Amino acid sequence: MRYIEANGYSLEVGSLLDSSFAQLLEDKYAESKKIIIVDENTHEYCLEFLVANFDALSEAEVIQVPAGEDTKQISMATQVWEALSDYEVSRYDVIINVGGGVITDFGGFVASCYKRGCDFINIPTSLLAMVDASIGGKTGVNLGGYKNQLGVFSNPVGLYIDPEFLETLPAKELESGFGEMLKHGLIADEELYRDVCALMKSGEPIGEDVLIRCIEVKNKIVREDPNEKGLRKILNFGHTIGHAIEGHYLNSQPLTHGHAIALGMVMEAYLSVKVNGLAQAMYLEIEAFILDYYRFPKFSDEDIQAMLLLVQNDKKNRAGKVLCSLIPEIGRCTYDIPVRQELFLEVFLHFKNQQLNLN
Ligand SMILES: NC(=O)c1ccc[n+]([C@@H]2O[C@H](COP(=O)([O-])OP(=O)(O)OC[C@H]3O[C@@H](n4cnc5c(N)ncnc54)[C@H](O)[C@@H]3O)[C@@H](O)[C@H]2O)c1
Known part of the structure; x- marks a missing residue:
């Protein structure tokens, strides 16, 4: 125990x-x-x-x-x-x-x-x-x-x-949980990120050690900032876009929460390259792993417009600005970074055009 x-x-x-x-x-x-x-x-x-x-x-x-x-x-x-x-x-x-x-x-x-x-x-x-x-x-x-x-x-x-x-627990729900485990690694602990990737690739049962390390990442952050005045916002990495994806497809082709957040994370890693100094090589590593593991829904232009609207109304925004938590490197995250609407359009179009792993 x-x-x-x-x-x-x-x-x-x-x-x-x-x-x-x-x-x-x-x-x-x-x-x-x-x-x-x-x-x-x-x-x-x-x-x-x-x-x-x-x-x-x-x-x-x-x-x-x-x-x-x-x-x-x-x-x-x-x-x-x-x-x-x-x-x-x-x-x-x-x-x-x-x-x-x-x-x-x-x-x-x-x-x-x-x-x-x-x-x-x-x-x-x-x-x-x-x-x-x-x-x-x-x-x-x-x-x-x-x-x-x-x-x-x-x-x-x-x-x-x-x-x-x-x-x-059904396999699809395990995959969903892995999405948030990846997040804990990406925002706070590079070694944990790599261990979670290895676990996901191996298909082996989840060891208690990696489970506890993920729990400790979350628990440490929320103890320091229980009411999300600052640091706790890093837990929102992937969630501005992830929640928009989850909400938009809820009634047509629902994605599990962790799946939507995994897609949100790769897209926000793209934003991190543009505005938060994430090295392109690190981004490509994250992209390769997430797109190999999780499937993207096909974005139509109408889907993109609807999701942009959801992003604009995200509850983390302040004074009309969309504020994101983004990673400058694997294992570290910063918060309250304003991101222009054109950049969100760019990232949605990038993933639309890439047509990687589409259903
Ligand atoms: N409060 C927070 O800090 C926080 C953080 C992350 C996510 N969330 C929220 O969590 C929700 C997603 O949670 P979830 O992915 O666990 O979804 P969920 O509660 O819908 O569970 C997923 C599915 O697994 C089934 N299930 C659960 N345990 C099972 C078991 N042992 N055996 C068989 N089936 C089982 C459920 O019935 C459900 O069908 C979202 O609403 C999200 O917003 C909250």
Whole structure:
């Protein structure tokens, strides 16, 4: 079991059975109602393990929401708040989020707003949630085509990362998690970047060592800057364009979050060459790896116009300027770099014309 110092809560990596989870339920929530939020997949693959192994959960109420990004909506949150109210859940009870990043984002938001804040515990079950989404206290839902427009910073009382849950995760979702693992390397640790690339190429199971190194990158950044006043913005590398791609294709040919971010990263690495001093050779190395691993959707001129609009309305922008986090080299990232709209058009056209690895 690996114990990692987090922002005032337990972050443990290893078997849930050996963790402090049972003790936490007993010490703090013996008299409390326990509510478990799952989606249909984590209901099928993860819930039974919890209920069978933790006596305290034998009478837990289970709230199931649909799997997928569409769940991150205020209308769905309202339905869950009504269910909590029907179950007479009080602010002294505890919500346990069991799922991928959709469930930890959504469940954290639901818990944080319910009766002005109810405790929650995160048990991430997708790779992406383990290395990224469940850590750092960002919770929220989408609004229209824009991601995470409504939300609050709020930390869980416990975060338990048990790699065993990855056993049932579909390959496409593993690839998605790799996208954020690559990001952690690209922004903070060159050696980690190369190790994640090697792991992805090898197809071998994910070792706990590399998983923990990724968790530590994210955790260190969010501890230093919990409310994204400065440093934490580096975690947004790839996200200005990545969120535009994810949002634009959501209803036609949805991409997983990590896939969209991987495409966003290669495109923002291109911007990094133009405005942040990234050496062309490093860019070409990133491009070769990402384009070999992830497929690009075909961009039409209409797609590009729609995505440019999404970029222009990105929530990180200030005073009409699009501000990006870009890498001057592999393993380092700087933030709040203004990027002109013409340059975004250039990068979209570059990738349209390259026609590499197209579906
Ligand atoms: N809060 C943050 O800091 C942060 C950071 C990165 C991403 N995110 C958010 O995370 C979300 C993406 O997370 P995700 O990729 O985990 O998506 P997800 O929650 O939709 O999970 C992906 C799929 O895997 C399934 N699944 C999860 N665990 C499983 C398991 N053990 N076995 C079988 N199936 C399983 C889910 O049901 C779903 O179908 C996005 O909404 C993104 O915005 C948040």
